[in-house]
Amino acid sequence: MRIVPFGLLKSRTLTLLELLVLAVGLAAMTAMTMPDLSERARAASSIALWCCLALYLCELLIKAWQQAGARAKYLRSSAGIIDLAAVVPVPLALLLGVPANIAWLLAGLWILKLATLVPGLAMLGRVIALEARALASVIVIFLTILVLSGVALHALEGPLQPRQFGSLPLSLWWAVTTLSSTGYGDAVPMTFLGRLIAGLVMISGLGVFGLWTGILATGFAAEHRRRDFIRNWELVTQVPFLKNLDPPAVIELTRLLRRLDLAEKTIVVRRGRPGDCMYFIASGEVEVKIEPHPVRLGAGAFFGEMALLTGAARTANVVTTQPTTLLALEVADFHTLTAQHPELARAVAAEAARRTGGATPHVAHAHAADDKRASR
């Protein structure tokens, strides 16, 4: 049996519930820290906190119970650690005699729950791991500037402003606020040489973080592209029409398609709008709203191609009837692809013709609806 640690949270309702519990919990914790809170509000916050704690405990127990054979593994996973961190520290601190107002601050760890609700953080971690070497050299530059400027300012400004630069930790504090361009203004050099160095530090700071930004951005873009390809590839294999194209065309398509996960009753195509995309249905179903007989298209079908071929506006609304995954192909990419792989255009036309030929007249109708040129 494959382990699904978050099967419990897959549904959208549960995710919203988790977010609500988190918001209530953090709000209550925040309220507890305010000195001028009324007694009643304090009591209400306290109850809210205990409720959240109870809910998180339930969640932990349900998850652990669900994963009968893999309990230890779950508790050692990052999800398990986050779930434990939500439940254990506060009671432990209270037991150890820490005052309640301090102990409840540990509920701040609940914010980590957010990470389990949002996908994509793992990707971020991977980018950082891949670019570790480049990021490390940026950190070295950062530290070098930090220490050298800290020492220099300590030597230059220390005798004049002992409270701001009188020791190296103090002037390193100045250096970090300056190098990150935060600039609190609690420590400001006064000598000419000190200000000259400070100016250079500010400029270097921006250069350093420009590098940092550039490396992260480049890495993130590459990783994004890679993940999209893998996810699209899986979906393309579910559309027989796509899978049977020439391999280079399939690869090119997989790169260009954009996945759309739509809820039930979402309008995909709006009547009268310019046609900028065609869609392949990877899973689910859509309804083409043609009067008097709406048409339904299921997984493996495609629609909206006529608008690309003719440049016409859409002539009917298309709405999902259930949660549906579509693969959208932009008009620009469609033209590029068909120029390089004319067989794709032919295949799209043939498939459309085949459908119109009688096999599935309803679908043909759907295409016909798309075909009428809108009076733009």
Add this chain to the structure above:
Amino acid sequence: MRIVPFGLLKSRTLTLLELLVLAVGLAAMTAMTMPDLSERARAASSIALWCCLALYLCELLIKAWQQAGARAKYLRSSAGIIDLAAVVPVPLALLLGVPANIAWLLAGLWILKLATLVPGLAMLGRVIALEARALASVIVIFLTILVLSGVALHALEGPLQPRQFGSLPLSLWWAVTTLSSTGYGDAVPMTFLGRLIAGLVMISGLGVFGLWTGILATGFAAEHRRRDFIRNWELVTQVPFLKNLDPPAVIELTRLLRRLDLAEKTIVVRRGRPGDCMYFIASGEVEVKIEPHPVRLGAGAFFGEMALLTGAARTANVVTTQPTTLLALEVADFHTLTAQHPELARAVAAEAARRTGGATPHVAHAHAADDKRASR
């Protein structure tokens, strides 16, 4: 009938007028808030504000009247909401008895009119929608650092600086000013550990916004490219010469062309300048200033290709005679294209020769003018 909600504003004069009204309105509103304003200036500002309000009301009524059948749709569109937001809130507030100086602050909503005057904001919205998932994970990281550092600083600095860190909202305020590298300096940690955490927050802040920047920038670049392709494609189909090339060459060209929307009497090509582009005329007309007989070229023609082929300087000015849309092809792209698609070079040469052959001697003249090598 297709709905053109902003047909009224298409003209450049009307756009400038709108900007003027907006500037006057906002300036008057600003003046009203200044306590030491003279009575006369205050009266003038008041009159200006009422005039702007009246103009915006007129605009709303004209637009609603224009769209006879689609009034409700217009009022529910984002343009309609902005138009309503410019007209309704101020009178409503005055009717509800809000003091005039407060009520008129709602005229600040007029700034939203800017969004309807500048294209490209829709694109921005689309980028954000497409990258929503990646941006969401950045926000999660942001919130996590915010809460954790806020809690930590409240615990560490709260007892020492109750006015700055004495409650969680206060230390969250510190955290957000620090994480965004704004650094007002109204709250500054004093303990060693607090400053260490603050340093890490500053560095993380730059990392987080590096990611944010990277994601937005990448998405924006991709969307830009896509939109340019669609707009160019439409224009390429208006130039018969281009439309009849091999499909792969057309696609490549469409990617490489740069659209230029020029006003009347704009100088496109300057005599004596190096030739870095050739131009296709999508719509409008240009005049090649050759003495004694200037030559006019209309939609579908091209000019400036000789400079690319010979590397010579331009030998005549070329000026638009009416609003003209050109498609420019850079010398670098021209060479790349003709290397990959030699038929393009042949087609350009043939077309030039055909024209010189007698059909349109004036055009031939234009090309000849371009041909003379400038004494560089």
Add this chain to the structure above:
Amino acid sequence: MRIVPFGLLKSRTLTLLELLVLAVGLAAMTAMTMPDLSERARAASSIALWCCLALYLCELLIKAWQQAGARAKYLRSSAGIIDLAAVVPVPLALLLGVPANIAWLLAGLWILKLATLVPGLAMLGRVIALEARALASVIVIFLTILVLSGVALHALEGPLQPRQFGSLPLSLWWAVTTLSSTGYGDAVPMTFLGRLIAGLVMISGLGVFGLWTGILATGFAAEHRRRDFIRNWELVTQVPFLKNLDPPAVIELTRLLRRLDLAEKTIVVRRGRPGDCMYFIASGEVEVKIEPHPVRLGAGAFFGEMALLTGAARTANVVTTQPTTLLALEVADFHTLTAQHPELARAVAAEAARRTGGATPHVAHAHAADDKRASR
């Protein structure tokens, strides 16, 4: 006769001289503003300022005299305006009776001379022109956030902090310092709602400038690539060997080559270093330091290819004997190119063999020197 407005400044010595004059001038102007300057230093500064002014006047006159036929054109060009701005304002202000210490501040305009000494600023302007539309929508967002947050903070904080938020200009000042993440700390919101809005403004500010950065960076990269291509193309046509390759290979090469403008006596290749490049000589001359008979290679020759083919280290120093322009081809690009265009590898090998065959024995020697595998 082609006009060369800066022919005067082309030489490196003159550029350094210009920089020196500029530095002296600005330093003297700076000194003049310092209240505790000694009388003698003040006199010296004054003399320096007058000398600089005289030099700039001479420069203007020489340039205008040089361009006999195009004087008016030069004075209307950006270079001419900068030259005039350096000479006219100060004397004019003095004549109009402005006190000397104020009048000399106009010497700050001399900094504009820098722009004429550094190439690449024109490119920057072009990028901004090309991306104007995208940048405009960022400015619209910026202004919208600025006005809305300024109005909101004026309403919320105005009554509490009249000196910081009491009028709209004051709270717009706060908004611009916050939105740009400068954060002077002279105006800080105090109400809960004000701080919430401020937090959002900070985050939006970073988002807005992320977009700005992204647009500029993307545009700059594209423009850079385009300009390099044009400059390389010109040079490639000066190397017969390159010009005679198949067109697609030439284009690919032009994209990949990196131009190096070297001064006399620069070491291009160092003995014992790994071979990461081969070089084509576009103009100038190099000397291969082989004992006992150094070899000279002129324009059109190439060297360093053996290191790419064999992965060996360099076996001789190569030094320029005069200002030389080289086109460098990286090892990675060389392998990519030769895989796609095997005729290139064959041509390089054939050319090397032809030379070794006797026509130019010295050159052959140079290649042989490169051939010996270094004991790595």
Add this chain to the structure above:
Amino acid sequence: MRIVPFGLLKSRTLTLLELLVLAVGLAAMTAMTMPDLSERARAASSIALWCCLALYLCELLIKAWQQAGARAKYLRSSAGIIDLAAVVPVPLALLLGVPANIAWLLAGLWILKLATLVPGLAMLGRVIALEARALASVIVIFLTILVLSGVALHALEGPLQPRQFGSLPLSLWWAVTTLSSTGYGDAVPMTFLGRLIAGLVMISGLGVFGLWTGILATGFAAEHRRRDFIRNWELVTQVPFLKNLDPPAVIELTRLLRRLDLAEKTIVVRRGRPGDCMYFIASGEVEVKIEPHPVRLGAGAFFGEMALLTGAARTANVVTTQPTTLLALEVADFHTLTAQHPELARAVAAEAARRTGGATPHVAHAHAADDKRASR
């Protein structure tokens, strides 16, 4: 004999030791600057500093001794200068009679040792050298804004705030803190015009550093790609299977492979995980943990290809048995490559079949293990 200045530091243990010495040294130096340090701690710090100095002296002597013939060259290299800078300045200052607490501040130069421990800094230097021209034009813009705004603010604010803007150096200090968005808040303009200019300076500052960031980021990405290619190329030539493919496929592969340097006993592939990569072994050895007979694969072999071909999960752990260098090929890149170069897919399949055929049954086993579809 090739010189290996850092042969001594290649091992990971030595690197960690260097980092430890550096950390201890800098911590001791920091402690020395704190005025309220106890006598005993001061003495301990002093001893730690002298020990570090002694260690760095030893390192210098060992390195110099190792490089018998190239001592002078080593001492002139950047590594040698860093080593000298760690050893010479402190004793020299003490000899010259500088007080100990000042002299020891020169130990801050030890931070430069970091640069020798982290690779990739040379690359950074190269990027800056290559983009020097573009970066120079950014610096020109920066200086121009700096001087012009400094002069303007001095003229506008000088009379009102002589302590903040009374001389040009003072107002340049304001300009640099504002332009870099640091914003200490020690000098804030008060006049309307001054604040308007300040607002423009802030916005320009962000624009300027956006350019700076963009240039550095673009250059860094290109250089990264180039260096990876060179490193991969070297490794690809060590895998006979790869080297014998068609040249275009080899080049493409070299671009796409990602180098992984793994320590002993690292888990490369985990049982049950989706197969997202295949691996070529450039050097070292891995063990495929199949029960009951684990299989070992050495340099030149590949594994994990079945997961790519079938989309199945991994069915066995793969662990390195010694320090190993792998070349990973992502699933997305694998599909792209095999679509463009079908011979690669055939070669992979043939090689796998050949192995299964009997030559190395253990390896066949390994592949078979990979083949079983995981019950996902």
